[in-house]
Amino acid sequence: MEDNYLVVGVFAVAGVLFPLLAMGAGALFRPHNPDSRKLSTYECGEIPFGDAHIQFLPQYYIVALMFLLFDVETVFLYPWAVVYRELGLFGLLEMAVFILLLVVALLYAWREKVLRWV
Amino acid sequence: MGIKDESSDYLRKDAHRLPVARFLPGVVATRLEDLVRWGRRNSLWYLLYGIACCAIELMATGAAHYDFDRFGMIFRATPRQADLMIVAGTVNQKMADRLVRLYQQMAEPRWVIAMGACASTGGPYHGAYNVINGVDRLVPVDVYLAGCPPRPEALIDAALLLMEKIAREGKDAERRAMRIE
Amino acid sequence: MTPAAASLADQIKQKFPRAWVDTPVEGEVHVRVDLKDYREFSWFLSSKDGCGLTYLSALTAVDFQDKLQLVLLVTACQDSAPMVEARVDLPRDDPKAPSVTSFWPGANWPEREVFDLFGVEFDGHPDLRTILLPENFKGYPLRKDFEDLPSNEPALGKGEGSKRRQDANR
Numbered sequence: 001m002e003d004n005y006l007v008v009g010v011f012a013v014a015g016v017l018f019p020l021l022a023m024g025a026g027a028l029f030r031p032h033n034p035d036s037r038k039l040s041t042y043e044c045g046e047i048p049f050g051d052a053h054i055q056f057l058p059q060y061y062i063v064a065l066m067f068l069l070f071d072v073e074t075v076f077l078y079p080w081a082v083v084y085r086e087l088g089l090f091g092l093l094e095m096a097v098f099i100l101l102l103v104v105a106l107l108y109a110w111r112e113k114v115l116r117w118v
Numbered sequence: 119m120g121i122k123d124e125s126s127d128y129l130r131k132d133a134h135r136l137p138v139a140r141f142l143p144g145v146v147a148t149r150l151e152d153l154v155r156w157g158r159r160n161s162l163w164y165l166l167y168g169i170a171c172c173a174i175e176l177m178a179t180g181a182a183h184y185d186f187d188r189f190g191m192i193f194r195a196t197p198r199q200a201d202l203m204i205v206a207g208t209v210n211q212k213m214a215d216r217l218v219r220l221y222q223q224m225a226e227p228r229w230v231i232a233m234g235a236c237a238s239t240g241g242p243y244h245g246a247y248n249v250i251n252g253v254d255r256l257v258p259v260d261v262y263l264a265g266c267p268p269r270p271e272a273l274i275d276a277a278l279l280l281m282e283k284i285a286r287e288g289k290d291a292e293r294r295a296m297r298i299e
Numbered sequence: 300m301t302p303a304a305a306s307l308a309d310q311i312k313q314k315f316p317r318a319w320v321d322t323p324v325e326g327e328v329h330v331r332v333d334l335k336d337y338r339e340f341s342w343f344l345s346s347k348d349g350c351g352l353t354y355l356s357a358l359t360a361v362d363f364q365d366k367l368q369l370v371l372l373v374t375a376c377q378d379s380a381p382m383v384e385a386r387v388d389l390p391r392d393d394p395k396a397p398s399v400t401s402f403w404p405g406a407n408w409p410e411r412e413v414f415d416l417f418g419v420e421f422d423g424h425p426d427l428r429t430i431l432l433p434e435n436f437k438g439y440p441l442r443k444d445f446e447d448l449p450s451n452e453p454a455l456g457k458g459e460g461s462k463r464r465q466d467a468n469r
Contacts, residue, residue: 031134031226038223045219211436212433247447248432248436
């Protein structure tokens with residue numbers, strides 16, 4: 001049991017160290033001469049004008065929202081799947097109820113034409 | 119770490135030096151700089167800056183038959199990711215403004231190849247209206263390449279000459295231009 | 300002489316008796332128009348009720364020593380369409396001409412180019428400003444009496460190139 005936690009700990013430390021080392025090594029090896037003209041916004045050589053603000057389609061937002069919901073549902077499915085054998089029929093029916101509730105939500109979204117990409 | 123003042127000196131002798139080299143003993147710093155110079159000269163990413171006819175030869179050199187990619191040179195459309203600006207074509211007075219701004223937006227280390235007669239000295243349009251007689255009046259040039267337009271082999275020769283120049287770079291701190299006839 | 304070119308030449312001669320019309324080349328009609336007739340002539344060439352030549356192929360100018368001359372090349376997008384070369388004389392001192400962008404929208408940039416390089420002002424042009432030269436350029440380069448002023452050379456930056464070119468061979 002302790003072995004598993006050790007592996008997780010090593011992964012966590014490596015996951016933090018790796019980007020720090022990569023970015024730190026870059027900072028040591030690259031020249032650093034910031035200058036207001038070097039930092040100016042790139043606009044193909046022209047002096048930049050106007051806003052960088054752009055408008056995006058609300059469909060992207062809705063798709064992201066739907067994805068989030070069903071992704072969280074998937075996250076809940078994984079631990080259930082791991083201990084499925086011990087739970088038996090009761091576990092199966094309970095998870096079926098959970099999924100059914102979310103299917104109702106999906107059907108509602110479908111009827112509201114949210115899934116149509118126009 | 120503030121921002122330098124507006125008079126950024128293009129000819130700064132230590133513009134390409136590594137910050138870490140200051141803290142290390144001599145022999146380690148030298149070997150490290152050699153390694154970094156090797157990396158820099160074998161992966162020169164050039165800014166797509168074809169302004170006139172030489173652009174066709176630049177494109178041909180980047181394409182399959184002559185192939186810049188075998189030297190590690192790939193084209194980038196933005197100055198932030200480019201090390202090398204190959205000025206391919208005549209520079210007009212209207213373009214001069216944009217060229218200088220793009221050079222200023224390139225991150226160090228940065229080098230310039232003046233490709234063709236127009237970029238070197240104004241070429242066939244030397245002395246004509248609206249023409250800058252050579253891009254070295256605007257930015258410091260590392261390699262001049264003659265030709266109207268220079269053949270892809272000549273452009274590859276200029277790139278290799280630049281790589282040799284980069285290999286020698288730390289040794290004499292002043293950056294000197296070399297000419298290909 | 301293709302039939303279309305011949306009939307077009309006749310039509311122009313009828314409507315604009317002051318104009319000089321010639322058909323030296325097959326399929327082409329060469330016309331010299333007065334400045335006073337220029338606008339009406341352009342309408343006649345371009346409109347559907349007139350000749351229906353809707354494609355302005357080129358609009359440029361020539362500097363003869365005593366006058367400037369606008370040159371237009373107009374045709375239509377059919378194989379059989381004749382090509383009309385129209386020339387309009389302009390005085391050198393104050394060259395102004397009506398703009399034909401309302402008849403051929405493609406004249407927008409060519410007229411800007413003629414304005415930039417010859418100094419011809421076009422009345423009624425939606426956006427008359429320099430197109431090739433920098434804004435503060437003085438003089439009209441394609442005129443025969445153009446002399447480049449030292450003030451036209453821009454204040455150049457810190458390249459310091461021409462000095463360094465002397466030790467470029469090392």
